[in-house]
Amino acid sequence: MDVGEEFNRKFREVGVAEFFRKNLQMLGYSGAIRSFTTIIHEFVTNALDACEEYGILPEIKIHIKDLGTKNLSKGNIKLKKLEERLEDAEANGSKAKVDKLKRQLEKLENEVGDAGGHFVVTIEDNGPGIPLEYVPKVFGSMLSGTKFHRYVQSRGQQGIGAVGAVLYSQMTTGKPTKIVTSTGKGKASVVFLRVDVERNRAKIIEESVIDSKDWQGTKIVAEFKGLLYRRGEQSPYEYLRRTAMANPHATITLYEPSKKRISWKRTSNISPPLPKEMKPHPLGLSADDLLAFGRKSRAKKLSGFLQADLSRVSSNKSKEVLKISKVEDKEPSKINHVEADRIIRAFRDMKLLSPSTEGMTPIEEKHLEKSLNKRLEAKFIKANTRRPSVYRGGIPFQVEVSVAYGGGAGRPTSDGRKMEIMRFANKSPLLFDTGACGISNAIRSVNWKNYNVSDFENAPLTVFVNLISPHIPYTSAGKQAVADDDDVVKEIRFAVMEAGRTLKRYISGMHREALKVKRRSMFLKYAPEVAGALGKISHKNPEGIENMLIGMIEKRIKLREDKEAIEELTKNGTTEKAAA
């Protein structure tokens, strides 16, 4: 065989869409339930990001219609049983068994999904809309979008998600996806499109412009097979419920296949500040990053580039770093790797201000507390938004947590409520890969007994953590877990512990209240008897004596409680100092 001829015959280039068509699990399409949640996630994050960029209070409607599901009843019974066993195992705590059951469950979900599960999903927002010329790119062309290149806190990033969902729809049903969108000028575009997998381009099936009056926004209608809809920890329902919690300015309405309508109404009418593009800090960069930025810079000189494109690099600092690193002040695209490496190392030896954190938009304590109050109806809620911080020396991040206790807090199970961890990254819920997540690890590493939570796993407790950053340190492409970065984990621990101290006072208050009720009822139980006896001896009216006795008891109990409360507060103050 001639090698050249063989290469001519066999060599081919394939498109990125073709690659992902073969590797759908990379995009979150594995399992009938996870795939469903992935679809909802992709469209909802796009809607929220778009609204946020334009300061619009989001109204998002999700309709899920069941077009008929074969062989599901039998599978559903099996699923139900397996779920119960999983719950038991989780309660009794053997990780190996839990993992095994989870795998079984996922497998069964897949099988059930394979057997049918044909749905129409409609997602409508009141966002800025998409100009007609960009519709084919946004929905039909992978690796294109407005976010990949910008250092900004956003939910989506890669310009793959929405196209992936369109691809998954056409792969499972062959149907095009319908997009209706208006940028609010009285007209809306209606586009039916597919992904042309070979060319990574949209294939427009039908396109028209209609009158839309004053409607602005985007509506997507797509059909899918192989999905499974039911409520559960990793379901679209749970995903949306949590999205509503972390986005108090959004109203989200879900129409379930059963026709049940759930509306999570906004609890805040204030739109979060517009996300600002940030500049990367020198200490968060590798030499290769610096080269990549340099190639794209419009600055004429290296010193100008460092000053303009990086955070916390003044004109003086820029000159200083070139001096230390002994790199000539040439065109930024002309430096090589060795020079870039020298510059990065020189920055490490210099004094630089921490990265600017002004681009970060947390949910904020008051909004978070109000939102969780409404969603969870817990008896106690405390939110805590920490000040922004920095990891790996140069990447800004911010942590906010909330601890909710009693009432609707925690996860309902067959025998009462259990502790529940809710993880978020840039306000998007993370539902999968809990075990491998730095957020979960940080929460579990807290000694909850110090905060009067004697049995953490079985407490009626919700721990909510939202991690904010222009660069979330995900563990993998699935973007479902955060790496165990020391700085990040420490910050989450502190945030949780801070909220925990308020919880502690609440719980000990509850104990005190319970004790008070017990003491009073004990004394009062004997009051009539004692009053009767005293009445007989003193020949006075027993009712008057009883009232006097009750008055004395109440006064005595009050005094004692005040004393205890003062002691408790003093003790707490000391504990807090020691723990901080």
Added chain:
Amino acid sequence: MDVGEEFNRKFREVGVAEFFRKNLQMLGYSGAIRSFTTIIHEFVTNALDACEEYGILPEIKIHIKDLGTKNLSKGNIKLKKLEERLEDAEANGSKAKVDKLKRQLEKLENEVGDAGGHFVVTIEDNGPGIPLEYVPKVFGSMLSGTKFHRYVQSRGQQGIGAVGAVLYSQMTTGKPTKIVTSTGKGKASVVFLRVDVERNRAKIIEESVIDSKDWQGTKIVAEFKGLLYRRGEQSPYEYLRRTAMANPHATITLYEPSKKRISWKRTSNISPPLPKEMKPHPLGLSADDLLAFGRKSRAKKLSGFLQADLSRVSSNKSKEVLKISKVEDKEPSKINHVEADRIIRAFRDMKLLSPSTEGMTPIEEKHLEKSLNKRLEAKFIKANTRRPSVYRGGIPFQVEVSVAYGGGAGRPTSDGRKMEIMRFANKSPLLFDTGACGISNAIRSVNWKNYNVSDFENAPLTVFVNLISPHIPYTSAGKQAVADDDDVVKEIRFAVMEAGRTLKRYISGMHREALKVKRRSMFLKYAPEVAGALGKISHKNPEGIENMLIGMIEKRIKLREDKEAIEELTKNGTTEKAAA
């Protein structure tokens, strides 16, 4: 803000190389050891595939040169300790603890890697070489190659791996990769190239043609930082050792950073048959697959396409399926999803031959036994290549296993040897994600006590499994674990159990031998005494009596053993039938 203007300002398309530059963990670049193994894996699989396609007996040389590693000693001590703790935990079996230690270990490996680890890796093969015009594509352009489109049993598939390694080299060191290659016509090309990330194209730094006499092959020289070299379960060393086992026709030589040279010489001089392109079987396809094949087909009619492009579809079957599915015999690119779906469902109702399996090239029992004999120096080795089979109704696969016992079998630990599982897919070792792999699960699901292995985890036992298929059902993009597919798992179990039955006879033979020795020594111990006593009574020569006694004992023992052996064999026969 005007939506159109905003889109104009922010919208960008990015290349696939740019995407993977941001998502290197998708390609296996996470952790200082795993990254090292990934690099070796990418170049070695390419070399083996290329040799196999041209019927060349591979000679692969890997040089690893340490250019200096900072701060490693301290980290190495910590690593060593953590490794020992992991080993303990693995022995004592708490999965949660093992997982935790593994995470700690991986994290530490990363840190150690970050601290230094600068290497030059040179990989040279005697393969067919690469025509000069294809060098930039093979090493500088992702998603291009000779394998993605072909339904053929091969190690690599996506045309990403080699480019990923070049990219990783330039990202960590800024250096171009050097490629020297000759297709054997007296000339060799020398190319220094980088990946132009923005354009997903090679950037040629230097190119020349030199005289190469009769040398044919490819040599790659690349520099990397952030790697960690040490032998271990997931190291380049272990990867190559196992590659040599599963590729007995290859000679692989590794020069370690310590200058130590390890050569795994070929144990077979027979090159495996050339891999054949297979046609997919109708029952292994989805409707969407059928559409994709239809678009690429050169056939004029649907009937012709089905017959030409699918396996086991004769002219009659092709007409029959169109009749049942009521699809018109039009151009293959003109069918829609509904029609494709009808065709696929009609195929399911028809009688079709199982997929052809002639394209599959197992290692084969005799080669595998010889290879493992040489590599493991075990006391017992039994290989078992099963006949090809089919999963998901239409995807051919084949399983071969080997069981090795005693001597060098198993994994050496501080307290003796432990059981070791070696997993392969198309003769490539799988070193990561053991816990989530269908192969491991199948092996562990065997009741090893039935095969006289009383303590499976602590037995001096190596279980080798090679899964062959044009479509390995990987669980994820990392391609390190095989899905728990029922058909595949069942087949692996059977293969292991079959080999296990021979092992059982060997182990019970060992027991018998031990018993024999024990019995004989017991009897013989008393023989001189008894002979002495008898000699005194009978006034005969004690030596003669002793000889007579020994003869009697030997004869008696022999008789007894024969009887036991017969019983054992009969019992085994019954067990085998029951188990089969």
